[in-house]
Structures are given as C-alpha cells and as structure tokens.
Amino acid sequence: METQPAKKNISSYIIQSQEDEIKRIALELHEGVGQTLYSLFTGMQFIQTAVDQPEMKDYIRDMAQMMEKTIQEIRLLAVELHPPALGTLGLLPALKSYLKLYTSTYGIIVDLENEGKEVQIRERERITLFRVCQEALANIARYADTMSAGISLRWEPGQLSIMIKDKGKGFDVDAAMKSSAGIAAMMERMLLINGKCVISSKIGEGTSIDITLPLY
C-alpha cells in the first residue's frame, strides 16, 4: 500500500494552499476591512456636516482624509497580493495592469506583444502563469541591470507560449539553479500545471524565459 504521498502532490498542495491564503487575505482586505473603513469614512463625512464648531470640523475633515488614504492603501495592497483582473478579465489584462505598476516601480520599460486570441484557461493555471511571469520580471529588476525587457504571448490552438526576454547582464543558469530557489520554483510551478519553463541565459547577452502551457 502506498502511504507516502508523491512529492509532486505535496508541492502542489503547498503552492495551492499559499495561493488560496493570498487570495483570502486580498479578498478580506478589499471586501472586509476596506468596506468597513469606507462605512466609517462616509459616517465621518456625515458628522463633519453636522458639527458646527470650526475647529472640530477641521479635525474631522483631517481624520476623514487620513481614512480615505488608508482605504486607498488597503485597496492597492489587495490588488498587489492578488490582482482581481486575474479572476474576472483574464491573464492578459492582469499582466497589462501589472506591467504598468512594474514600470512605474522599477523604471524598466516592458514591451508587451500578444499574438492570437486569449482563450479561457482555469484559474489555477492563470495564477501560475501570472506568478511565473511576475517572478521572471522581478528577477530582471533585481539582477539584469537593464532599462527594458520584452514579453510576448502567443495563443495557438493547443498551446500558449510566453517568452520573457531581456538584454541584461545574464547569468549562469546551472549555478543559479543550485543557489536560488526562485528559478527552481518557477519550473516546479509550471510542471505542476503540466506546462514547461525553460530558462536560457548568457553572461553579457541577456536572458530568455520560455513558458509553454498545453491548452485543451
């Protein structure tokens, strides 16, 4: 009798649990904390109109402004954790919105190309693809030392191919695989959804990450 669960199942369970937890926190922040703060904010605005003392009025206005900023922060945090577009609009809109944030955070311009028509894929696969692209782009920001990068999506019958390329300083893939868990995790994540992630890099020439996912 088999008592030991397969390693693949354990990895899959851990990653899935982590994603579920991130989604739960993001939703709780947005729908729970965010909404409660919004109710308090409208309440404060109401109090502000009802108060006659000018000093008190100003004080309440400042508090309401601070609360408005906090609501905005909570919303941004929730979007950063788990982009709502990923569940509602799909992978491409979620990536486009992430790239905007990426360029304004790290100053790296990313050229996005899309070939073919986006087809519906399961949420679990969408999240995995998004996370792998996010990791690849984060690595570019951290290590590549480049001003620009490119990402291209190709929707073909039976297969989605994503290529993330940069002309940065490149690295030794084998050495990085041994020392960093990030790259191995990208490959592992893709394997768990029956996809593939191939990383090629040349020092001084740049890096290319090819992701493929069979579409049924």
Place this chain on the structure above:
Amino acid sequence: MEYKGCSPGGSVRIDQACEKVLAELECDFVGLALQNTDGPDVKWHYAAGNSNEKYKRITVRYGKGIAGKVISTGRPMYVDNFPDNIAGKALEYPIMLAEGLKHAYAVPIHFKGIPKGVLLIGNRSGQPVSESRQSAAKEAARTLEKKLNG
C-alpha cells in the same frame, strides 16, 4: 502647493546642486525625490552620477521605498550593505536596484516645515557612508531646502 525647484529655471539650479553634492561628498550617486504636488506619490526628479535613466520613471507610494519611508517618517534612513541587513525584500528598494547601490543614506527635505522631499547619497562599491558624510548630507539637504523654499 508648488515646488520652486520644479520650475524650468529652478530645475537647472537643483541639477547643479545635486552635481555639487556628488563632487563634495565623493559618493557615486545623488538623487532628489519629491512628493507629487497633486497626490501622495513620490518621484525621483533629479540625479547626479546616475548610471541610467530609470530613476525618471520610478514612482513610489507615500510610505514605500526609501523615499516614501523618509518622507512619511520625516527621519533619515541608512541602508548598509544592500541587499543584506535590510528590512523587507530587496524589491522594496527600487532606487537601490535601479542604480546598483550597495550603501545609501537618505535625509528628508522640508517644504514649509513638512517633509516633502528626500536627498539620497549612495555608493555602488563596498564603501559605507561614513558618519561625517552623513552629516554633510544633512547639511546639503538644508541647503537644498532653502533653494526649494525660495
């Protein structure tokens, strides 16, 4: 609210001031970030010794990144031996990544008494920012404050 340093003539003066800080403090990079006039976000407006133009596109939220943190707390911040010994992730320090800085010291710049900007000096090599350079950076920030306040 308007920063005089952002006006066309003023920007030349601030650029020169950054170059002067770079030369006097013998550091690799000098950057000046200002909080946007129409919102809480913070942008890098001027730099000297920059290795690329990424800083021009970087915007951090109030309270985030070195610039956002220095403005929100109103206190200087020292990043030593980046990315080791940092609070949080390396990705939370965009200007350090963009300019490949190893050590940085950032001081707030006040506008009418409120922290609205940041002067950052940084080194790419293994040279930490000494206490005397940190004091000099504070002095330079005060000079810039005067220029910005007109």
